[in-house]
Amino acid sequence: MLIGDVARHSGVSTRMLRHYDALGLVRPTGRTAGGYREYSAEDIRRIFHVESLRSLGLSLKQIARALADPTFTPAALVSDLIQWTEQRLERETELLERLRAIDASAPTGWQGVLRIVELMQGLTSTSAARRQQAVLTRPHAESMPADLLAGAVLAEPDPNVAGALRWALTRSGGDAMAKLAAGAHAPDVDIRRRAVRAIAELPETPEATTALTDALADPDPAVRRQAALALGRRGVATAVPTLIAMVVEGASDVEAAEALATLSADPGRAEQIMTALAGELAGHSTEPAVRIRLMQALVELPGGTAQDILRPLTHDDDHTVALVAEAFLDLLDQR
Template identity: 50%
Template sequence: MLIGEVSARSGISVRMLRHYDKVGLVSPTGRTHGGYRQYADADVRRLFQVEGLRSLGLSLQQVAHVLDDLAFDPGPMVERMIERTRARLTQEEELLRGLLQVRAGEPAAWTDVLRTIALVRGLRAGDPSARQRLVLGLTGALDDDVAPLTEAALAEPDPNVSGALHWALARTGDTAVPALAEALGSPDAARRRQAVVALEKIGSPRALGTLAEATGHADAFVRGRAALARGARGDADAVPALVALVVEGREDVDAADALGVLAARHGCTGDVVREVAAALAHAPVEARRRLTAALAEVPGREADDVLVTLVEDPDRGVALTARALLRTRPGRGTAR
């Protein structure tokens, strides 16, 4: 085949075919009767080998080395190609995230686009102090900046910068809540944790309600904080989960406070005492001590009766805690 026919069939430009010939990579080896050079079948096969290797990102020099060295080990080169491809994908993903954040701000003019891009770049600065200063220096309405601020808050590893970002999100009201709710389902545990803390910092009824709906979450951290949110809202169905937190020793102080609030302010004394008493019957010693202490803020005779029985508990820590609490109860100056 002459060069024009090869170009037409392969889709490779005549200019590129001539360049391959010039550098000695693929040269036509045949001749027509008229003396014109033409591509033999072997030349065409080599041409497609070249194009295949180039599609993997190899330079022409590397392609020539691979094709001419029969003992060539492709392993190391493939590894380098994989690393370069991963780096390129990371850059593309960062660019995509940035563009999505710009679009989420619904820019009306190029000035809006440039401002959002500047904010995104600033939030990715390598120095945590620089990121914190940027966030604390934001003024005016931040509604147009919610998308980049939310994404930054979900990805921020520095606690001081996280605090500044949560403060900024709280200034936008409930605008960030949908994105934070979506982040609760992230496969990344750190991202889920940041979403929980951000919702708590926003602290609005909608934010806390969103968190409270996650009581069945597979992540124990999310599930525990959701129970605390339900308790803060006065939901009696949070009592079993809160008692479980006390037993586990996870968020136990906050859980005990929430149980006290449910009992004292929301009429859940009976539910709280029954759950605590049931847990006391089979919990290990350290958990039983925490459960006894959790009755400190639970008013009423039902709680008193449980404490009276605990005064005779075989564990000295439980007994001493129960005795001390009874001394502080209204109408009970001393305990046996």
């Protein structure tokens, strides 16, 4: 078969076939009387072998070695190809994220593009001070892509830089909920914590409330507590059990009590919370520290029902509990 026919049937250009011949990779076994290359069936099979190996990312030099050496084992080479391909995909994914961030910022000129690129370079710096500076030194009138900031928030381990990023995110005016909500379901617990904290600081929206409500079922206590505090401040009743558990456990119990007080602005909900706190008091009769925290939460609630619960406790067997109950009653009477 002549070179033109081979090119048509194989899809390999005549130029590439001549290149293979020059490299000694696929040399036609025959020549016509006029000196034209003539390929045998075995030559064509070798062409397809070369193309198959090229499709895996092998260089022509590697292919020549693989086809020439019958003892050649592909395991090590394939392992290297996998590593190289993963690195290439990582680079291309990073490039894609950069292009999307630039597209989302809708730059009006190349100066706008360069400013976004500068921001991205600052956010990926190995220096925490440099990352923080990249956020805080931007002009107030210059908007930053919310999606880019959300990605940086999820990846940022330094608490000071993370705070600056969340501050910038709340002022970006963009929609970062999709990325943050995905982060709230990430396998990495640190990413989930960062996501929920960022969502908690964003303006209240149905999407944010849904993401925070989902986080109440998270296996990590810190994620659940952060979500409960945010929901409690927003008046979402599903946070009540987690908030009461926080008071019992002594985990951000003052903030949890304040959130319960906010929720108790609704009279029907106030009764539910009061009943739940009273039940916890009865259930922890041998734990003075827990009971004192529960009494503190009761005092924060509006209405006078707390006094009815506190009066019997002024005669509690534990002297400290009795004194604290009496002090709280005096405080409520002064109100």
